[in-house]
Amino acid sequence: MDEIYKITSTERVQLLEKKLAVQLTELKSEIEEQGALQRTTNRVYSSVQMPKDIYYFRREKELALKKTLQVAESKSFVVQADIMQRELESCLRREYTPENLPLLLLQKQVGYIMQEYNDALQRAERLSVARENFLMGKTVLLT
Incomplete structure (x- = not known):
């Protein structure tokens, strides 16, 4: 300075x-x-x-x-027309295109597979407890 x-x-x-x-x-x-x-x-x-x-x-x-x-840096110049143009372009852009559709479908399939996997884990845990009780000779009443 x-x-x-x-x-x-x-x-x-x-x-x-x-x-x-x-x-x-x-x-x-x-x-x-x-x-x-x-x-x-x-x-x-x-x-x-x-x-x-x-x-x-x-x-x-x-x-x-x-x-x-010592002056702070000036703020960037904002043109309202540019902002409106970007908003218009985002509205006109398609959400689902042939390029991203396979990825979206894959996401839904992975979600279903993960749900089934978590369900199988929970069943295996319950069955392991029941098997352990059976091997130990404990009788468990299921309600």
């Missing part, structure tokens, strides 16, 4: 930045003169924070502008 768009400042913005720099230096000197800073062994303690430098605010402005330049 930095290569595409270079953030520049107009003369008015540069003038405002110069005024801000002057005001910041005046504020710093006033804070130091008022004695709000208490100096103790090479450290400065204060309840008042020293104002930031002009370069800090310039960098903050650049970051804010770069963030606003």
Whole structure:
């Protein structure tokens, strides 16, 4: 993004930045003169924070502008006529054609075969229980 768009400042913005720099230096000197800073062994303690430098605010402005330049991709253009044309084509298309009819018939046959297979499995399970009871000598009353 930095290569595409270079953030520049107009003369008015540069003038405002110069005024801000002057005001910041005046504020710093006033804070130091008022004695709000208490100096103790090479450290400065204060309840008042020293104002930031002009370069800090310039960098903050650049970051804010770069963030606003980041735009999401636009949505694709939708033509209502194209949508209606696709719906018309799908309505005119046959559901059953000579190409897909054998597959549909095969699906129904496989369904019947699977039903018969599952039925045979259930019968085999019931018969195995009855055979086991017969071999063990248990009498089971069927109702």
